[in-house]
Every structure is written in C-alpha cells, then in structure tokens.
Amino acid sequence: MLVHSRSGRWAVWTVFFVLFLPLFALPFAVIALASFATHWSGAFPSGATLTHYQDITRGESLDALTTSLVTALAASVLALVVGGWAALAADALRGRGRRLLDALFMLPVAVPSVVVGLSLLVAFSKPPLLLNGTRGIVVLAHTVLVTAFAYQSVAAAVARLDPAYEQSAASLGARPAYVLWRVKLPLLLPSLTAAAGLCFALSMGELSATMMLYPPDWLPLPVKIFGATDRGSLFSGAALAVVLMVTTLVVLLGVSRIRTRAAYR
Amino acid sequence: MSTEPGGPEAVPTSRAVRSGIRFDHVSVTYGDLTVLDALDLTVEPGEVLALLGPSGSGKTTALRAVAGFVRPSGGRVLIGGQDVTDLPPHRRGIGMVVQQYALFPHLRVDQNVAFGLKAQRTPRAAIPGRVAEALEMTGMAGYARRYPRELSGGQQQRVAIARALAIRPGVLLLDEPLSALDAQLRSGMLAELARLHRELPDVSILYVTHDQIEALTLADRIAVMDKARLQDCGTPQDLYRRPRTEFTASFVGSANLLPVRVAGEGALHFGDAVVRAAELPKGAVEGAEATMCVRPHALRLAAAGAAGGAANSLRGTVTGVQWRGSTHRLLVDAGGHEIRADVGDLRQPPAVGATVTLAFDPEDTVLLPAGVGTERPLLERV
Amino acid sequence: MSTGTVRTPDLAAPVPRPARTPRAVPRWVWALPPVAGLALAFLYPLVLVVQQSFTPDTGGHDLSAYREVFASTGFREALWTTVWIAVGSTVGCLVLGFALALVIAFVPFPGGKALSRFIDIFLAFPSFLITLALLFVYGTVGMANGLWTDATGAAGGPVDFLHTPWGVLLAEITYFTPFVMRPLLAAFSQVDTAQIEVASSLGAKAPRIVRQVILPEALPSLAAGGSLVLVMCLNEFGIVLFTGAKDVTTLPMLVYSKAILESDYTGACVVAVVNIALSVALYGLYRAVVARTAAGGRRAGA
Numbered sequence: 001m002l003v004h005s006r007s008g009r010w011a012v013w014t015v016f017f018v019l020f021l022p023l024f025a026l027p028f029a030v031i032a033l034a035s036f037a038t039h040w041s042g043a044f045p046s047g048a049t050l051t052h053y054q055d056i057t058r059g060e061s062l063d064a065l066t067t068s069l070v071t072a073l074a075a076s077v078l079a080l081v082v083g084g085w086a087a088l089a090a091d092a093l094r095g096r097g098r099r100l101l102d103a104l105f106m107l108p109v110a111v112p113s114v115v116v117g118l119s120l121l122v123a124f125s126k127p128p129l130l131l132n133g134t135r136g137i138v139v140l141a142h143t144v145l146v147t148a149f150a151y152q153s154v155a156a157a158v159a160r161l162d163p164a165y166e167q168s169a170a171s172l173g174a175r176p177a178y179v180l181w182r183v184k185l186p187l188l189l190p191s192l193t194a195a196a197g198l199c200f201a202l203s204m205g206e207l208s209a210t211m212m213l214y215p216p217d218w219l220p221l222p223v224k225i226f227g228a229t230d231r232g233s234l235f236s237g238a239a240l241a242v243v244l245m246v247t248t249l250v251v252l253l254g255v256s257r258i259r260t261r262a263a264y265r
Numbered sequence: 266m267s268t269e270p271g272g273p274e275a276v277p278t279s280r281a282v283r284s285g286i287r288f289d290h291v292s293v294t295y296g297d298l299t300v301l302d303a304l305d306l307t308v309e310p311g312e313v314l315a316l317l318g319p320s321g322s323g324k325t326t327a328l329r330a331v332a333g334f335v336r337p338s339g340g341r342v343l344i345g346g347q348d349v350t351d352l353p354p355h356r357r358g359i360g361m362v363v364q365q366y367a368l369f370p371h372l373r374v375d376q377n378v379a380f381g382l383k384a385q386r387t388p389r390a391a392i393p394g395r396v397a398e399a400l401e402m403t404g405m406a407g408y409a410r411r412y413p414r415e416l417s418g419g420q421q422q423r424v425a426i427a428r429a430l431a432i433r434p435g436v437l438l439l440d441e442p443l444s445a446l447d448a449q450l451r452s453g454m455l456a457e458l459a460r461l462h463r464e465l466p467d468v469s470i471l472y473v474t475h476d477q478i479e480a481l482t483l484a485d486r487i488a489v490m491d492k493a494r495l496q497d498c499g500t501p502q503d504l505y506r507r508p509r510t511e512f513t514a515s516f517v518g519s520a521n522l523l524p525v526r527v528a529g530e531g532a533l534h535f536g537d538a539v540v541r542a543a544e545l546p547k548g549a550v551e552g553a554e555a556t557m558c559v560r561p562h563a564l565r566l567a568a569a570g571a572a573g574g575a576a577n578s579l580r581g582t583v584t585g586v587q588w589r590g591s592t593h594r595l596l597v598d599a600g601g602h603e604i605r606a607d608v609g610d611l612r613q614p615p616a617v618g619a620t621v622t623l624a625f626d627p628e629d630t631v632l633l634p635a636g637v638g639t640e641r642p643l644l645e646r647v
Numbered sequence: 648m649s650t651g652t653v654r655t656p657d658l659a660a661p662v663p664r665p666a667r668t669p670r671a672v673p674r675w676v677w678a679l680p681p682v683a684g685l686a687l688a689f690l691y692p693l694v695l696v697v698q699q700s701f702t703p704d705t706g707g708h709d710l711s712a713y714r715e716v717f718a719s720t721g722f723r724e725a726l727w728t729t730v731w732i733a734v735g736s737t738v739g740c741l742v743l744g745f746a747l748a749l750v751i752a753f754v755p756f757p758g759g760k761a762l763s764r765f766i767d768i769f770l771a772f773p774s775f776l777i778t779l780a781l782l783f784v785y786g787t788v789g790m791a792n793g794l795w796t797d798a799t800g801a802a803g804g805p806v807d808f809l810h811t812p813w814g815v816l817l818a819e820i821t822y823f824t825p826f827v828m829r830p831l832l833a834a835f836s837q838v839d840t841a842q843i844e845v846a847s848s849l850g851a852k853a854p855r856i857v858r859q860v861i862l863p864e865a866l867p868s869l870a871a872g873g874s875l876v877l878v879m880c881l882n883e884f885g886i887v888l889f890t891g892a893k894d895v896t897t898l899p900m901l902v903y904s905k906a907i908l909e910s911d912y913t914g915a916c917v918v919a920v921v922n923i924a925l926s927v928a929l930y931g932l933y934r935a936v937v938a939r940t941a942a943g944g945r946r947a948g949a
Contacts, residue, residue, distance in 0.1 A: 187371060
C-alpha cells in the first residue's frame with residue numbers, strides 16, 4: 001500500500017530479501033549444513049556424514065541434552081509458579097505496591113546474566129547455604145533469569161483479563177480462591193503455557209550464568225557446544241546446536257498446540 | 266412484608282428470601298470527584314426499581330455499591346435489612362447481570378449456570394435440577410451443552426440471567442442488560458424480563474439503564490439520577506405526568522420547558538402571553554419565576570384567536586415541520602422560545618414562516634422550580 | 648408501601664450493623680512469598696556482590712579494589728569496547744529493524760506472516776548460535792573464504808574480521824534486530840491504513856509518508872526497542888565468548904575471566920557493580936519509555 005508501482009514493489013522486496021536472507025536465514029542454514037559435514041574449505045561443505053549425530057545418541061552429549069531438558073523443565077516450572085504468583089498478587093495491588101513488584105521482578109532482565117551467576121557464586125559458596133558445585137545452583141540461576149519473562153507474560157495476560165468475569169463470579173457467591181481456581185486460571189491457561197514455553201526455550205539456550213556455575217557432572221547443552229567449538233570441533237558443535245534448536249522448536253510447537261486446544265475447548 | 270433475617274452466610278437455598286435494598290446516605294468519592302452523593306433510596310421486596318440517568322450520573326456506581334465492587338466512602342447499604350457495607354461481594358447473596366454478559370468462555374452453558382451453585386457448595390444432587398429450572402425459565406433448556414461463543418447475543422443474555430437466577434437471589438442487579446442487543450431483540454427481551462418478574466414476584470430488581478423506554482416498560486418505580494444525585498423518584502406515570510424537576514421532565518419523555526413569571530390572580534406570564542396552570546403552588550408569590558412543563562403531544566393547532574374555553578393559547582411562527590408518520594412535529598418560535606408540538610397527521614401542514622396559534626389545557630401543564638435539576642424551593646422570589 | 652420518596656430520612660428500625668468482618672488477609676500479604684523467593688535467590692546475592700566489591704582480600708572495607716580496577720588499562724579498554732559495540736549494535740539494529748519491519752508491514756508479500764513467526768522463534772534461540780554460524784560463513788574455513796579460494800586458487804581467503812570487535816558487532820546486529828522488529832511490527836499494525844491512503848491520495852510519495860505519518864507513530868516503539876537492545880548488548884556474553892578473540896573483552900567477559908579464570912572475586916565484583924550500574928540505569932530509562940508508550944492503552948478503571 002506504500003509503494004504502488006509494480007516495479008517499485010519488486011525492487012523493495014529484492015532489497016528486503018538481499019538483507020534478510022544472508023542475515024537471518026543463512027545462519028541456520030549453515031549450521032544445519034555443517035552438522036552433516038566434516039570439511040568446509042570451498043563454497044559448500046564436504047564430507048557428508050552422520051557421525052556427529054550418532055555421537056549425540058550416546059555418552060556425554062546425550063547427558064548434556066538430558067541435563068538441559070531437566071534444567072529447563074525445572075526452571076520453567078519454578079519460574080512459572082513464582083512469576084505467575086507474583087503477577088497475580090501484583091494485579092490485586094494498585095499504585096505503589098504494584099509498581100514495586102513490577103520493578104523487582106523485571107530487575108533480573110537488566111542485570112547481566114554473568115553477574116547473576118557471579119552473585120550466586122558469592123552468596124552460596126559458604127554455609128549455611130552451600131550450593132556451589134551442586135546441580136541446584138544451575139537450576140536456581142536459570143530460574144532467576146527466566147522468572148522475569150514469566151512474570152511479564154502473565155502480568156500482561158492478567159491485565160487483559162476482563163474484570164467482569166471475576167466480578168460476575170464473586171456476585172454468584174464464589175470466594176476469591178474459588179474464583180482464582182475456577183475462573184482466572186482457566187482463562188489464563190493459554191498465556192501460562194505460552195509463558196512456560198518461552199521460559200523453557202530461554203533456559204535451554206542459557207550460557208552466560210551457566211558458564212560461571214556449572215559443576216562437572218551437570219553440563220548443559222550450550223556449555224557442551226562451547227566446549228566443542230573451543231576445542232575446534234566446529235562440526236560436532238554444529239550438530240549439537242541443531243539438536244538444541246530442534247528440541248526448542250519441538251517444545252515451542254507442542255506448547256502452542258496446548259494453547260489452541262485450551263482456547264477451543 | 267416478611268423479611269426473613271437472611272444472613273449473608275444463609276444464602277437462600279429454598280425459594281428466594283424476600284429482601285429489599287436500602288441505600289442509606291450512600292456516597293462514593295474518588296479523590297475530589299464525587300460520583301454518588303448521599304443517595305437515600307429503598308427498593309422494596311419484590312419491586313422493580315429502575316435507576317435511570319445519563320452516563321456519568323452515578324447509577325452504575327450505585328448498583329456496584331450494592332454488589333460490593335465499589336466501597337462507599339460514606340453511608341450504608343442494606344440488603345434484606347442486613348448491613349452489607351463491609352461484606353465482600355461473594356457473601357451478599359445477590360444475582361448480577363452485566364452489559365457484556367461475562368459468561369465464562371471456558372465453561373458450557375450448564376456449567377456457567379451451575380457455577381454459583383457449586384461455589385456456594387449447594388448439595389451436588391440438587392444442582393442439575395436447579396440448573397435445568399433456571400434454563401427452563403429463560404428458555405435456554407435446549408442449549409445446555411453449548412459453549413457461550415456458540416450462542417447469539419440474545420441467547421448469551423438469557424444464559425447470564427439464568428446464571429444469576431440459579432442461585433435464587435433475593436435481589437437481582439441488572440446493569441444495562443439490554444444495551445448490547447439490537448433494537449428488535451431488545452423489545453423481545455424486555456417482554457421476557459417482565460414475564461420473569463411475574464414468575465418470581467419475590468425477587469427485588471435494581472435495573473440500571475439510560476433508556477427511558479426500558480425504565481417505563483419494566484419498572485414499578487423509576488429513580489432518576491443526574492450529576493451523582495437522585496433527582497426524582499416515583500412510578501412511571503407519576504414521573505411522566507408530574508415531574509418534580511426540569512431534568513426529570515426532559516429526561517422522561519420530551520417536554521417544552523417555558524420560563525414563566527407568576528402574575529396576579531393565578532395567572533402566569535410567558536413573555537407577553539398570559540397562561541394558566543392547573544394549580545399554583547401554595548404561597549406562590551407574585552413576580553416569582555418558575556418553569557412550565559408542557560408535553561409536545563398536549564399541544565394542538567387552533568384557529569387564530571379561537572383557543573376555546575379555558576385553554577391557553579400561544580401565537581408563534583413556524584420554523585420547521587417534520588413528518589413522523591403518525592404525527593407532524595411543528596417547531597414554533599413563540600416569543601423567542603422554540604416550542605415543539607406533536608399534532609396528528611395534518612392533511613395540510615402549515616408552511617414554514619406561517620403564523621399559528623397553539624392551544625393547550627392548564628391540566629396538561631406542570632409548574633417546576635426554575636433552573637435545570639436544581640433543588641431551589643419552588644417559586645423563590647428572584 | 649412503595650411511596651416514591653426522594654429523601655427518606657426515616658431509619659426507624661435501627662438496623663444492627665454487624666461487627667466489621669475481619670478481612671481475610673491484606674492483599675499485599677499474598678505478594679510476600681514470591682518476593683521472599685526473589686529476595687533470597689536474587690536480591691540477597693546481588694547485595695553480597697556489592698558488599699564484596701568493597702571488601703578487599705586483605706580484609707576491612709575500602710575502595711582499594713575500585714582504585715585498582717579503574718587504574719588498569721584492561722578495564723578501561725573493556726568499558727570502552729563494551730559501550731561502543733553496544734551503541735553501534737543498537738544503531739545498526741534500529742536502522743535495519745525499521746527498514747525490514749517497514750517492508751513487512753507496508754509492502755506486504757505472500758509469506759510475510761510466516762516471516763513474523765520466524766522472527767518470534769528467532770528470539771527464543773540463544774545468541775551464541777549466531778557466532779557459531781558466522782564461523783562457518785566468514786571463518787578461516789567457511790563459505791566466504793571458500794568462495795574466494797575456489798575463485799582465485801589462493802591458499803587463504805581475505806575475510807578475517809570475526810575475531811575483531813567487528814565480528815561481535817555483526818553478530819549482535821544480527822541477533823538483536825528482531826528485538827527491534829517485534830515492537831515495531833506491533834506499532835505498525837496500529838497505524839491507520841486510511842491515513843496512508845489519504846496521504847498518498849494527496850500526492851505524498853513513499854519517503855514523505857514514512858517520515859510524516861509512519862515514523863511519528865513508530866517513534867515510541869523505536870525508543871523502547873532501542874533502549875532494550877542497548878541494555879542487552881551491554882550484558883551480552885555468549886556472542887563474545889564464542890568469538891574467542893583475546894582482544895575483544897567486554898565487561899561481562901571481564902567478570903567471567905576475573906572470577907573463573909583468575910579467581911579474583913573482589914575484582915570481578917567491582918566490574919560487576921559497574922556493569923549493573925550501567926545496565927540498570929539504562930533499563931530504568933527503557934521502562935520509563937515503555938510506561939509512557941503504554942499509558943494511552945491502560946485499561947479504564949471502574
């Protein structure tokens with residue numbers, strides 16, 4: 001509607017794809033290509049192979065995948081509970097109380113992830129809470145980092161919720177707890193699952209804080225990928241990255257299916 | 266009247282407890298803004314009271330104060346003789362229907378209707394019967410297993426009413442329940458609501474609306490609100506025939522409001538013309554100002570100088586003629602005031618610019634205190 | 648029975664007013680459990696970081712660690728590198744994001760919707776994947792240099808900027824541009840198309856419409872997206888780590904190397920405090936911008 005001539009539109013689209021494809025599509029394409037290769041000295045990779053993927057099906061790489069999945073699952077559930085609870089509590093408050101909660105729960109977005117990792121090291125390396133070197137500290141760091149996103153999504157959804165539902169329920173004699181359980185949470189379900197999916201994806205890819213904290217027996221996928229590329233095994237790193245991306249996509253897709261099911265039930 | 270002391274915990278499980286509503290000097294303020302100013306009003310048990318007013322008049326605030334969603338800054342709200350001012354909404358035993366229905370989209374129709382019963386821990390075995398009864402009453406029995414989004418606006422409205430009735434409230438609050446419907450559905454639902462009220466004579470209904478037709482059709486009494494205050498209250502006929510303020514006169518039906526001055530011997534001066542009212546208030550002082558209210562359909566065309574008998578007559582110039590099917594509306598300039606007259610379908614309506622004589626009977630006039638909606642004593646000397 | 652009374656002064660039967668029901672619990676009490684969790688897992692550790700930065704290894708409380716860190720050229724270079732890469736990336740993201748979002752929104756083409764979804768997914772992927780991908784495109788082995796050697800027969804290609812700050816800049820622009828595009832696309836969907844049609848019917852050409860109709864609408868989103876990206880660039884770690892260049896050190900990288908590689912916790916905490924101060928100040932600015940943007944769309948009260 002902005003460009004009316006046919007040739008003008010084609011020119012605009014050409015420029016668009018010349019910028020868009022190399023910048024945004026190419027990265028994923030080359031990683032996918034490289035994951036099936038052993039050499040890359042020409043325009044295209046060579047030495048087609050599946051060994052990188054075969055390696056992932058066993059040993060440390062498989063451990064890294066399960067580590068990431070378990071960590072992401074735990075962190076997103078915890079973040080959803082804490083962030084969702086806080087968002088619902090903030091909605092009941094007004095004025096200064098709500099602004100304070102907003103600021104508190106969004107603060108982790110502003111603080112560098114590396115610093116979050118450092119702060120947990122500083123705080124929990126000595127009794128009474130000795131978590132350094134445990135798996136728990138990795139889960140804790142991921143939870144802190146993704147709670148802000150859970151809070152943000154749920155808070156936005158709660159704000160969009162028509163207060164008439166809550167009020168109608170109350171006028172019918174429903175206590176606040178009953179309203180929360182039977183009306184608010186079911187209506188928020190699509191947003192809650194979307195928030196969970198986002199948290200899961202972010203946790204799957206978390207590297208900064210994890211690099212500061214991970215114990216030797218709890219190596220998430222991103223750390224493993226860094227290890228591989230740092231050693232120079234770029235191609236097996238690419239295969240691990242593909243696994244990371246596919247897992248994230250599958251989870252996001254699954255979550256969006258839950259969303260549509262919940263909305264059309 | 267037999268008002269059982271229905272405590273808020275004793276939410277009616279049998280037939281509705283007869284309980285009225287009383288506003289006892291209820292005020293609601295937000296900061297400096299007063300949205301409800303010392304409202305005193307009673308809804309008798311079993312009565313339909315319409316709160317009628319333009320938007321921003323405080324009528325919805327009054328309803329929400331009964332429901333418990335607005336906390337009065339002063340005064341008390343009583344339901345069935347019980348002070349509920351400090352009770353949370355879910356312990357007030359009220360049924361409420363709002364403009365946008367607010368049916369729970371994730372629940373089927375029957376689950377929506379059962380919601381209140383379950384929330385109040387009605388014995389499980391009794392619920393299906395009560396749901397069926399409520400749906401039967403609103404004519405929605407055939408839709409029990411649908412979801413709200415599968416229903417039309419009118420059907421959603423019926424389900425919302427069924428949901429409110431299922432808990433057998435003593436008091437039903439209706440907040441502009443028909444304003445989201447189109448004109449045809451609205452008149453159908455209006456008849457429907459009247460029938461429901463005949464079937465449930467014990468339920469008191471507080472009906473908030475800005476539509477005078479709805480109020481006139483449905484209400485036993487109408488409370489007219491404007492600018493956060495109660496302006497007038499009475500039966501529909503009473504308000505129409507004998508409005509007490511200029512605001513009521515013009516908001517309930519249309520009205521010509523003529524500024525008049527009391528002259529001697531029961532006569533009134535409207536500009537140069539002399540008119541008479543059915544009765545002058547006692548102690549009307551000569552020279553005092555008042556407003557004379559005449560409904561447009563009370564005016565008729567008369568031959569020049571022959572109003573006949575005791576009728577008042579006004580001469581003026583026609584400034585506009587509108588044909589409205591069964592009537593002609595004449596706009597007549599009399600002494601600088603535009604007077605609207607609805608006269609029966611004329612074969613030969615007067616032309617614009619013609620001089621006409623309008624006649625009306627003193628019995629069809631009401632004298633009001635001058636000034637819109639003010640509470641100045643009638644016939645104060647100016 | 649029901650005589651219409653405007654003012655009913657009769658309150659004949661004094662109604663017993665029930666004792667004020669004890670309101671269950673004040674609402675703010677419900678906020679306490681999550682706040683307590685946040686305090687323990689995030690705020691308390693953060694306070695300890697600040698405390699540690701004032702506590703040198705020798706004991707006591709002073710500013711010696713700050714003096715030491717500020718005096719080192721490594722820190723000053725890292726600070727400068729961090730800031731210029733972040734500012735550069737932000738400007739790049741804004742220009743690129745505005746242009747791309749403009750095309751998607753106003754010169755629509757089939758598949759544009761799918762593209763918006765692709766952008767959403769992009770946001771969920773970790774940043775270091777971009778650096779990894781760039782290694783295959785511009786690395787010593789890889790597509791660009793491969794093309795060159797194929798064409799010229801030379802032993803090595805000329806493209807070698809990945810281990811310089813420019814490599815980081817390219818990766819950050821690539822990764823963060825979608826963060827600008829998303830709010831922009833949302834804002835563009837609010838622009839009244841009738842306005843654009845009226846403007847072009849009045850004879851305005853595309854650049855003028857963009858400047859006078861679209862840009863003013865998009866400005867709040869540009870500001871919000873830009874300040875968010877600036878904060879995220881200041882805090883970015885994965886991209887820099889994967890670049891693996893010794894001469895590209897940013898503040899987060901410095902925190903990591905001081906704490907993990909040198910075990911100098913006090914020094915790491917000092918750098919962390921500087922980084923937090925920088926980011927939180929900018930983030931506060933971002934929140935203020937967003938609050939002003941959202942103020943119009945607040946849901947109306949009762």
